[in-house]
């Protein structure tokens with residue numbers, strides 16, 4: 001029987017290879033909750049929550065308290081009826097990373113039970129996706145060296161963090177562009193600019209002939225008017241990340257015509273809202289990318305299967321597992337830089 005017998009939580013901490021510096025935040029480690037669902041027939045399903053206090057107000061230390069509550073609420077449900085379980089987990093909207101990880105563990109257990117990979121359960125749209133890799137904020141020389149290293153490693157989409165110093169950001173972009181011609185760029189300000197600074201930034205780059213594929217979250221999460229202002233004064237597409245957590249956020253962003261791209265992260269939305277957001281964004285004829293927080297390979301596995309299954313994303317920013325020290329790779333996919341490839 002595919003009925004849930006137990007749900008177990010385990011705290012795992014991973015060190016970043018080097019400090020991960022984005023606007024107003026420097027991380028040296030990431031602490032995640034591993035979820036293991038055991039079915040009555042002994043089958044196991046795994047997921048991982050990588051909570052973000054910065055984005056969702058989730059503190060990792062508080063999350064183990066949910067273990068017994070979630071057990072009480074979903075024990076005895078059959079994973080074949082996973083929509084019933086998703087509806088229950090939707091009530092944990094204040095803990096989106098836990099919602100994501102438990103929802104994924106349910107799909108993983110079902111996948112093991114019926115012998116079909118999760119990406120096939122979700123639609124099997126693609127066999128391969130391309131990821132970017134990220135350059136942190138830092139001294140200009142370090143940012144350029146990091147970008148060149150990433151390019152030489154074989155990545156052709158480079159994510160560049162900006163937002164703490166407009167002048168240095170412009171210089172960094174100019175020098176990175178000179179050394180990585182042929183690459184595509186996602187530039188992420190993580191809410192660091194005012195709307196006016198954001199416009200100066202993109203127009204300076206445009207004048208220098210630098211093309212940006214997505215200008216992600218230039219301004220504060222709740223400044224929807226500011227986002228719209230940037231969108232309509234920017235030569236490049238503008239994306240929402242911190243502004244786009246739930247399907248309701250995304251409906252508002254579309255209504256306000258505030259962005260071109262939505263960055264879906266399972267850690268902000270869970271699987272259930274992420275599925276809804278995909279359809280809403282497609283219906284609005286806008287663009288989708290998928291991103292991550294500080295997931296290890298166990299958590300990135302979730303987004304890889306989601307992206308392969310759904311096949312709707314123009315960009316995949318799924319590099320956190322490439323940025324941390326991990327003893328054992330836990331993904332059910334293959335990595336051939338810059339690609340993540342399905343395994344049957």
Ligand SMILES: C[C@H](N)C(=O)N[C@H](CCC(=O)O)C(=O)O
Pocket residue numbers: 052054134159188190241291292293294317318319320
């Ligand atoms: C790691 C990924 N490339 C990334 O940049 N994610 C950030 C958020 C990460 C975090 O807050 O821990 C983003 O897209 O803003």
Ligand SMILES: [Mg+2]
Pocket residue numbers: 188190216217241242263291
């Ligand atoms: Mg972002």
